[in-house]
Amino acid sequence: MKRHLLEAADLDRADATLVLDTAAQIDQALAGREVKKLPTLRGRTVVNLFYEDSTRTRISFELAAKRLSADVINFSAKGSSVSKGESLKDTALTLEAMGSDAIVVRHSASGAPHRLANWVRGSVVNAGDGTHEHPTQALLDAYTIRRRLGRLDGVRVAVVGDVLHSRVARSNVWLLTTLGAEVTLVAPPTLLPVGVGSWPVTVSYDLDAVLPKADVVMMLRVQLERMNASFFPSAREYSRRYGLDAVRMAALGDDAIVMHPGPMNRGMEIAADVADSVRSTIVEQVGNGVSVRMAVLYLLLGGNA
Amino acid sequence: MTTIVKGARVLGGDPADLLLEDGRIAAVGERLSATGATVVDADGLVALPGLVDLHTHLREPGREDAETVETGSRAAALGGYTAVHAMANTDPVADTAGVVEQVWRLGQQAGLVDVVPVGAVTVGLRGERLAELGAMADSAARVRVFSDDGHCVADPALMRRALEYVKALDGVVAQHAEEPRLTVGAQMNEGDRSARLGLTGWPAAAEEAVIARDVLLAQHVGARLHVCHVSTAGSVEILRWAKSRGVQVTAEVTPHHLLLTEACAESYDPVFKVNPPLRTDEDVHALRAGLADGTIDAVATDHAPHAVEDKESEWASARPGMLGLEQALSVVLQTLVEPGLLDWAGVADRMSVRPAAIGRLDGHGRPIAPGEPANLLLLDPAARVTVDPAALASRSRNTPYAGRELPGRVVATFLRGEATVLDGKAVE
Numbered sequence: 058m059k060r061h062l063l064e065a066a067d068l069d070r071a072d073a074t075l076v077l078d079t080a081a082q083i084d085q086a087l088a089g090r091e092v093k094k095l096p097t098l099r100g101r102t103v104v105n106l107f108y109e110d111s112t113r114t115r116i117s118f119e120l121a122a123k124r125l126s127a128d129v130i131n132f133s134a135k136g137s138s139v140s141k142g143e144s145l146k147d148t149a150l151t152l153e154a155m156g157s158d159a160i161v162v163r164h165s166a167s168g169a170p171h172r173l174a175n176w177v178r179g180s181v182v183n184a185g186d187g188t189h190e191h192p193t194q195a196l197l198d199a200y201t202i203r204r205r206l207g208r209l210d211g212v213r214v215a216v217v218g219d220v221l222h223s224r225v226a227r228s229n230v231w232l233l234t235t236l237g238a239e240v241t242l243v244a245p246p247t248l249l250p251v252g253v254g255s256w257p258v259t260v261s262y263d264l265d266a267v268l269p270k271a272d273v274v275m276m277l278r279v280q281l282e283r284m285n286a287s288f289f290p291s292a293r294e295y296s297r298r299y300g301l302d303a304v305r306m307a308a309l310g311d312d313a314i315v316m317h318p319g320p321m322n323r324g325m326e327i328a329a330d331v332a333d334s335v336r337s338t339i340v341e342q343v344g345n346g347v348s349v350r351m352a353v354l355y356l357l358l359g360g361n362a
Numbered sequence: 363m364t365t366i367v368k369g370a371r372v373l374g375g376d377p378a379d380l381l382l383e384d385g386r387i388a389a390v391g392e393r394l395s396a397t398g399a400t401v402v403d404a405d406g407l408v409a410l411p412g413l414v415d416l417h418t419h420l421r422e423p424g425r426e427d428a429e430t431v432e433t434g435s436r437a438a439a440l441g442g443y444t445a446v447h448a449m450a451n452t453d454p455v456a457d458t459a460g461v462v463e464q465v466w467r468l469g470q471q472a473g474l475v476d477v478v479p480v481g482a483v484t485v486g487l488r489g490e491r492l493a494e495l496g497a498m499a500d501s502a503a504r505v506r507v508f509s510d511d512g513h514c515v516a517d518p519a520l521m522r523r524a525l526e527y528v529k530a531l532d533g534v535v536a537q538h539a540e541e542p543r544l545t546v547g548a549q550m551n552e553g554d555r556s557a558r559l560g561l562t563g564w565p566a567a568a569e570e571a572v573i574a575r576d577v578l579l580a581q582h583v584g585a586r587l588h589v590c591h592v593s594t595a596g597s598v599e600i601l602r603w604a605k606s607r608g609v610q611v612t613a614e615v616t617p618h619h620l621l622l623t624e625a626c627a628e629s630y631d632p633v634f635k636v637n638p639p640l641r642t643d644e645d646v647h648a649l650r651a652g653l654a655d656g657t658i659d660a661v662a663t664d665h666a667p668h669a670v671e672d673k674e675s676e677w678a679s680a681r682p683g684m685l686g687l688e689q690a691l692s693v694v695l696q697t698l699v700e701p702g703l704l705d706w707a708g709v710a711d712r713m714s715v716r717p718a719a720i721g722r723l724d725g726h727g728r729p730i731a732p733g734e735p736a737n738l739l740l741l742d743p744a745a746r747v748t749v750d751p752a753a754l755a756s757r758s759r760n761t762p763y764a765g766r767e768l769p770g771r772v773v774a775t776f777l778r779g780e781a782t783v784l785d786g787k788a789v790e
Contacts, residue, residue, distance in 0.1 A: 066558070145676055166676035167549075167560035168630030187678065189560030227560060251565070252557030 058356045061174045061181040065192040065232040073236055077200050079352035080345070087124075095351075097359050098127035104157040106148070107184070108134040108164045113319060113343070114184050114194075118161045121350035127358075130157070145169060146176050153177045159358055162186070180357040188222050194318055195228035197349040199236055201342050202273055205314050210237035215267045217243040217299060218277030218326055219288075221250050225318045226277055230256055243267050245299065247288045248279075264299055268308040275316040276301055276327045292325055302328040306336065314338050363779060364396050370404035370740055372730045374706035380409065382736040385778035389732055402784070404740050407773055410710050412444025412737035413691065414717040414726050416507065416536070416614055417590060417662035419683065420446075420477070422468060423461070424453025429667035429757045431468035431477055434687070436755040437665070439474045439782035441687040442739035442772040445718070445726045446475050446665075450482040451512040457482035457493035459501040466503035474782045478721060481505040483524050483535060487513045492524060499531040506722040509536035511590055512637075514572060516542050521576060525585035532722060534586040534612075537576055539597070540638065544568035549678055551624040551639045559627060561677065564639045566594040573597050577604035577611050588720055589613040591664050593638040595648030602657045612720050614662035615649050617686050617693035618762055622646075626762065632673050632680030633760050636666070639682075653712060654703040660717040663690045667758030685761040688754055692768035695743065700769060725778075736779035745771035755788060 058072055068076075087093050103122040107115050115131065122129045132152065143151075145164075152160060159180040162170050167187030174181040185191040203209050214233055220226040220242050233240050234257045241259040242249065253260055261267050268274065279299075281292060289295045301315065309315075315327075315336045323329045332339060367380040372390070379394035380387060415438065421429040431448070438446045448465050450456035456465060462479035469477020481498035485491055487510045498505040508528055515521045515537060524535050545568045550556050552563020573589055577600065580587035592598065592613045604611050618636060623643055626634035634640060652658040666683025673680050694713065698704040704712070718727025728734040747770075749763040775783040782789055 144671060144674070146674055164676065166678040169676040171630040172676050187560050188562075224560060227558070250557035251552050251563060252554040255554040255557070 060357065061170070062192055062353055062357065063170050063174060063181065063183050064190040065195045065228040066190070068192070068232060068235060070235055073196070073199070073232060076196050076349065076352050076356060077203060079356060080200050080348040083351050083355070084348050094124050094126060096126045097355055098122065098125040101158045101358055102128045102130065102156055103159045103161060103354065104152050105129065105131045106152065106160050106162045107132070109185070111163055111185065114163060117343070117346045118184060118350050120347050121354055124347070125351055125354055127354070145172065149173050149176050153179060159354065182353060182357065185224055187224065189224055190228045191224040192228050192232070193346070193350050193353055194225050195232040196353070197342055197346040198229055198275065198316060198318070199232055200345050200349050201316065201338050202314070204345070205338060206272060206312065209233065212238045212272045213241070213270055214238050214273040214275060215241045215243055215271040216275045216277065217264060217301070219248045219279045219283060220244050220253070220277070221248045222283070223277050229275065230258055234258070241267050241271070243299065245289055248283070264305065265308065268305060269310070271309065272313050273316060274301060274309065274313065278318065278320065278322060279326050296325055300326050300328065301331050303330050306331050306334065309336070316342060318342070364399040365402060365776070365779065365781070366394055366396060366399045367402045367404045367409070367740065370407055370409040372409045373710060374408050377405070380730070382776060382779040385736055387730060387732055387734050387736050390730065402740070402774060406744065407740040407742055408706060409730055410442070410706065410739050410741060411714040411727060411730060412739055412775065412777065413442045413713045414721065414723060415443055415446040415663050415665070415687065416588070416660055416717045416721060417511070417664045418446040418448055418687065419451070419664070419666045420448045420465070421667055422452065423464065425669070427757070428669045431465060432472040433755060433757040434665070434667070435469065435472040435474035435477060436788045437687040439775050439777070440755050440772060440788055441689070442691050442741065442775055443475050443687060444737040444775065444777045445478055445723055446687070447478045447480050447507055447721055449511050450480050450509060451487055455482050455486050456480065457485050457487070459494070459497040462498050462503040462505055463501050474788070475777060476723070476726065478723065479503045479505055480507045480509050480511070480536065483508045483510045483515050484520065489513060489515055489517055489520065492520070492527065495527060495533065496531060499533060506531070506533045507536050507588070507720070508533055509538065509590065511536065511538045514538050514540040514542060518575060518579065522579050522583060525580055525587060526583045529585050534588045534720060536588040536590050537572065538590050539569045539572035539576065541568040541571050544571070549635070549639070550627045551641045553624070553642065555624050555627060561627065566596050566641070569594055569638055570596040570600055573600050577601070577609045580611055581607065581609045586610045591616050591619065591638055591662070592649065592658060593619050593641050593645065595645045598648045598652035598657055601652070605657060612659040612716070613657070614660040615653055615658045616662060616664045617690045618684055619649055620646065620653070620661070620697045621693050622762060630677050632675060632677050633684065633762055635677060635680050635682050636684050637682035650697055650703055654698060654708070659712065660720065661690060661694055661713050662717065663687050667756050668760050669758060673760050683760070685754065685756050685758060688756065689749060689761065689763050689768060691741065691772060692747065692770045695770040696768055736776050738776050739772055740774040742771045742773050743769065745769070747771050
């Protein structure tokens with residue numbers, strides 16, 4: 058592994074597989090144990106540096122680090138010196154001076170983790186940067202698919218929704234195609250980036266045409282604010298054309314699964330009965346997130362402890 | 363003061379001596395001599411008319427921590443310039459006779475180049491109502507170029523009125539062509555790379571649509587239009603079409619748009635963030651071709667100094683803009699002269715003659731000939747210099763060329779016969 062995890066586009070097949078295999082080993086090692094904790098990162102310090110609210114991702118990283126026995130500091134932009142205008146660089150140098158070994162960063166600006174990696178000696182893990190990438194989300198998605206379907210090679214994945222603004226979609230496009238999956242992006246043209254034609258994916262505007270051939274349907278969160286910027290006319294029309302309800306779900310193959318990175322807008326991109334169905338892996342994804350993030354921290358920090 | 367320049371190749375021609383006396387070129391010939399004259403050895407050097415920049419941000423008043431009129435003037439002189447147009451987006455904005463006269467006086471005091479203030483088109487650059495353009499034109503600063511640069515005069519009716527109004531002042535409106543509704547939050551050129559990097563795209567159409575509109579308006583009212591920092595192949599096409607129809611339009615291109623592409627954004631290093639953004643290879647080649655065939659009239663630096671803290675950040679929160687004055691001529695050498703697209707006369711035309719004509723500057727952009735003002739530079743075209751940000755005269759360090767080896771070195775610059783640069787160093 059490299060020193061940082063900045064983007065899924067950086068991961069080759071061997072590295073990505075190593076993360077997934079390591080997560081599987083961690084799951085195995087912890088299965089049935091009363092104390093769900095490994096001593097691997099004892100004495101190491103992991104900082105969660107979050108410039109955006111994200112309770113679930115922050116907690117997931119926090120649990121992952123704690124289960125590896127690392128010391129964890131949560132640094133949230135609110136109520137810290139950041140609100141007094143301290144720069145990202147100064148914050149990073151301050152944290153490093155306090156002895157952080159890894160910085161897990163969530164930032165609203167694309168590329169912020171890349172900048173950070175230039176300024177610190179420790180490892181940087183991208184926990185979501187702007188509309189760029191969210192690599193650990195893609196890793197946990199890949200892990201979930203592999204566990205459910207037993208493979209990634211040749212798996213047909215439909216990623217549905219606001220691809221334009223989605224770091225989850227970008228990370229999944231690079232990671233899943235690296236691992237041999239066939240990705241189809243489904244969205245209204247307004248929610249696809251200009252330039253999507255250069256991605257190694259198929260693009261469709263028609264969800265109904267894609268569903269029967271999909272092994273995995275990954276629904277993306279759609280923010281209602283997009284409606285006001287004319288990305289689509291109304292929530293109702295969006296839902297009608299691109300939402301996954303029970304009727305559409307019936308078009309899926311027998312073993313197909315439904316994923317969502319959360320948080321969901323029930324009734325918007327995904328109907329409640331779909332989210333709660335047996336096809337849904339949504340809760341499982343959350344659990345797998347901890348294992349995959351443990352694997353990432355272990356591989357970045359554990360090797361040269 | 364009397365100076366004899368020995369053996370300079372005027373516009374790359376045969377070596378000749380130049381006698382500079384009383385601010386003028388007194389003689390051009392062989393083996394000139396004059397008693398008490400300072401002798402400058404120009405063996406192997408090319409003499410060009412002093413460069414004229416249509417687009418410089420000197421930051422004074424308001425951001426003297428990033429640049430001052432004096433430090434920017436020194437950077438300009440070192441780049442071979444004898445006149446620069448100082449953009450209006452200062453704090454306070456140069457939208458009154460008082461502010462433009464202040465900038466003009468600071469330029470006179472520094473005395474290194476002629477600092478020619480640009481006046482804002484609209485009050486406070488807000489795009490709502492015209493600033494007192496006539497007062498700025500009539501002031502000591504003699505403003506002829508008006509621009510809201512940094513902002514587009516987006517309102518078509520206001521743009522029309524501005525174009526019409528400056529006809530009475532022999533002025534020109536220099537438009538920052540950027541349709542604001544198409545560039546909300548824009549960070550880099552919109553295309554394959556922006557899609558992947560997750561940086562909000564700045565579509566070429568947002569520039570081209572405004573240029574297309576403005577050339578039609580300029581034709582309709584019979585006014586002069588100048589287009590700032592043209593950055594796309596499509597813009598070059600529109601300008602070519604407009605010129606073929608007789609529209610009084612001129613245009614400039616920056617050195618960075620002639621050399622660099624959007625690939626620089628891959629690093630997320632905001633030193634490469636600029637507005638309009640760096641574009642594709644195809645655009646770069648169209649811009650070079652447009653400059654070579656005269657569709658684009660001038661190279662203008664858009665020299666935009668920024669303090670360290672305004673660039674040492676995440677991409678989205680960094681200010682757009684990059685330094686240009688000290689490397690502009692070298693970039694033109696690399697991108698146009700060395701590939702054979704432009705000869706020395708062409709360089710003089712695009713970097714001195716035409717920009718001086720657009721800005722209505724007397725005494726600049728003149729031939730190197732007896733009787734003409736002694737505004738000129740001496741260039742060593744064989745030198746190769748690796749750009750060191752710490753060695754720049756600008757107060758800021760945001761050069762996109764750090765560590766890059768570029769051809770050519772300005773050895774001397776003369777402003778009305780006085781050396782502002784000698785041996786490649788600013789004269790104190």
